[in-house]
Amino acid sequence: MKSGSNLEKVIASGKPAVTAELGPPMSADPHEVIKKANLLKGYCDAANITDCQTAVVRISSIAAAVLAMREGLEPVMQMTCRDRNRIAIQADLLGAAALGIKNCLCIAGDHQSFSAAGKLKGHPGAKNVYDVDSIQLVGILKKMRDESMQEGGDKLEVAPKFFVGAAFTPGGEPMDYRPHRLKKKVDAGADFIQTQGIYDVEMFKSQMEKVRNLGVHERTAILGGIIVPRTAMMLRYMDSSVAGVSVPKALIDRMMKAKDSAGDDKKQAKAAQEAEGIKIAVELIQQVLEIPGVKGVHIQAIEWESAMPEILKAAGLYPRPTFPDA
Amino acid sequence: MIVGKQKPFEEIWDMVKGFKKVLVYGCNTCVAICHAGGGKEAEILASMLRIKASEEGVPMEIKHAGIERHCEPEYFEPLMEEVKTYDLVLSTACGVGVNFLSERIGDIPVYPGINTEFFGAVPQAGVFTELCAGCGNCILHLTGGICPVARCSKSLMNGPCGGTNKGKCEISPDVDCGWYLIVERMKKLGTLEKLYEIQPPRNWATSRDGGPRRVVLEHIKDLEEDTVKKES
Numbered sequence A: 001m002k003s004g005s006n007l008e009k010v011i012a013s014g015k016p017a018v019t020a021e022l023g024p025p026m027s028a029d030p031h032e033v034i035k036k037a038n039l040l041k042g043y044c045d046a047a048n049i050t051d052c053q054t055a056v057v058r059i060s061s062i063a064a065a066v067l068a069m070r071e072g073l074e075p076v077m078q079m080t081c082r083d084r085n086r087i088a089i090q091a092d093l094l095g096a097a098a099l100g101i102k103n104c105l106c107i108a109g110d111h112q113s114f115s116a117a118g119k120l121k122g123h124p125g126a127k128n129v130y131d132v133d134s135i136q137l138v139g140i141l142k143k144m145r146d147e148s149m150q151e152g153g154d155k156l157e158v159a160p161k162f163f164v165g166a167a168f169t170p171g172g173e174p175m176d177y178r179p180h181r182l183k184k185k186v187d188a189g190a191d192f193i194q195t196q197g198i199y200d201v202e203m204f205k206s207q208m209e210k211v212r213n214l215g216v217h218e219r220t221a222i223l224g225g226i227i228v229p230r231t232a233m234m235l236r237y238m239d240s241s242v243a244g245v246s247v248p249k250a251l252i253d254r255m256m257k258a259k260d261s262a263g264d265d266k267k268q269a270k271a272a273q274e275a276e277g278i279k280i281a282v283e284l285i286q287q288v289l290e291i292p293g294v295k296g297v298h299i300q301a302i303e304w305e306s307a308m309p310e311i312l313k314a315a316g317l318y319p320r321p322t323f324p325d326a
Numbered sequence B: 001m002i003v004g005k006q007k008p009f010e011e012i013w014d015m016v017k018g019f020k021k022v023l024v025y026g027c028n029t030c031v032a033i034c035h036a037g038g039g040k041e042a043e044i045l046a047s048m049l050r051i052k053a054s055e056e057g058v059p060m061e062i063k064h065a066g067i068e069r070h071c072e073p074e075y076f077e078p079l080m081e082e083v084k085t086y087d088l089v090l091s092t093a094c095g096v097g098v099n100f101l102s103e104r105i106g107d108i109p110v111y112p113g114i115n116t117e118f119f120g121a122v123p124q125a126g127v128f129t130e131l132c133a134g135c136g137n138c139i140l141h142l143t144g145g146i147c148p149v150a151r152c153s154k155s156l157m158n159g160p161c162g163g164t165n166k167g168k169c170e171i172s173p174d175v176d177c178g179w180y181l182i183v184e185r186m187k188k189l190g191t192l193e194k195l196y197e198i199q200p201p202r203n204w205a206t207s208r209d210g211g212p213r214r215v216v217l218e219h220i221k222d223l224e225e226d227t228v229k230k231e232s
Helices: A006-013 A031-040 A061-070 A086-098 A112-116 A134-147 A178-188 A201-213 A232-241 A249-260 A266-290 A305-314 B009-016 B039-056 B073-083 B095-104 B178-189 B192-196 B218-231
Strands: A017-022 A046-049 A075-080 A103-107 A163-168 A192-197 A221-227 A294-300 B002-006 B021-027 B061-067 B088-091 B110-112 B114-124 B127-132 B172-176
Touching: A006 A017, A006 A294, A017 A031, A017 A221, A017 A305, A031 A061, A031 A305, A046 A061, A061 A075, A061 A086, A075 A086, A086 A134, A103 A134, A134 A163, A134 A178, A163 A178, A178 A192, A178 A201, A178 B192, A192 A294, A201 A221, A201 A266, A221 A266, A232 A249, A249 A266, A266 A294, A266 A305, A294 A305, B009 B039, B009 B088, B021 B039, B039 B061, B061 B073, B073 B095, B088 B095, B095 B110, B110 B114, B172 B178, B178 B192
Parallel strands: A017 A046, A017 A294, A046 A075, A075 A103, A103 A163, A163 A192, A192 A221, A221 A294, B021 B061, B021 B088, B088 B110
Antiparallel strands: B002 B114, B114 B127
16 A cells, blocks of 8 residues: 555545545634535545635645544545746645645645636736646655655655646647656556546547556556536536536436426426436446446546445445544 | 836826926937837937926926936937936836836936837737746747747746637737637647657746846856956
8 A cells, every 4th residue: 555545545445446636725713624525525536625626715635634534524625737836845745744645636726826727816827836846746746656756756754655646638729748757657656547537428438448458457547537517508618618627418417407397497497407406426436437448437526425325325326435443 | 029018197296286396208229119218209208297286386397318328328428417317207218217227317216108018019009918927038949939937827837827818818818829829820830749758847946936037148248347457
């Protein structure tokens, strides 16, 4: 075992792994994290704790990861390259490991201009860092873990033992380069990969074929990303505006049909769309898990963690495997 | 070239309104090409300031001048005695010019009339684009002649992030994804496999992160010093 994390154990067992997502609040109140952790606990093998997603200031991923851990939910601490240079990154990694965090996902992070994209003022005038990129960050974690060495070459008395993750946007442009870039992440040391949300399963199948041709699927655990649709509007938005995500018209039509079935009853329209959204998510999970080389799913029920039990049960992924304490 | 953009007029007026004798001092090289701070722009700005001063009832003598380059002493030395007769020099040179003149002018303040933007090119009249970040460690041979430091919003070194959208950057549909351009260019050059290699963390000490930078050509410096010695 590289880290001994629960996620690593599930992947090693050969059973399909399930990760979820927990977004920390814009608040110093820990209860939001505690509440979400308790909703997710038992319904995933580990949950990603986002690192100021969309560049909005929130409880830090390291602190929220510790709050989740106290509730018995294993965290995947996300670490972006946007806000820290390699000194701060490595200091935080040592601290996170010292606090018991065992999984870390390395990502570039949304540009700070995202923080003011919605209704929020955000911090679009912030200076970004990007001292290292996500692939270099993966390499840093591997070097720290396997060689007990900092990026600069200084020795570490005790190495941080992380199960190292990275992201893959199969539908991102330029699409023919993406599998090669994924291979770079795995060459750098990524033990697991979580993909961007997949709605276009045919596209993902074709990208996975290229990934398999590069032999990448045998050297890392690829978890297909599932973003649980909640409304037809959300699907339309993701199709038009989220980079690397395309939603087939048939899925949007299904959600529209569910919405229209309720007529003018807004409450009923919401319930019908949510029911259809869960159905779609379950189908996507099953289709994605059938693709050779896929070792699990990363399910994001954004601000809708309560949907996880139903989704997992319907997808035949519940209960989650457990392992006796070593 | 260095691309600049004139500061908002109100900001300039706030800077200069307390002075009695002001020289608007243009530079006829880079910032003239981008219509921001050449002798012609300095003349127009001086006129605007005279009108404003008169409207506000502020007594102020405003002149203008322009020289070839504010970054080499030989160009502004001939005018230096006259320049020193002003209370304020409003320089429309780039930031290099403002700094350089400030070091040589004595007790007279030099204020910036333009914002220095970036190193860029002129793809079409009136359009200027940033193409180089002056990082001090060029890797353009590895990226098809397109710079990821300057042209990727995150200065990523190992290919495009997940934010590429229809060939554009996640920050704006008006900004090209630098890495999209690099990958497409490398495909055309038949050298895409160069992008399969991992680029390790960079040494940013060659960039601004290493502190203020200096390039010294010893052979030319020594020659110059010898000539000065001989002459004296």
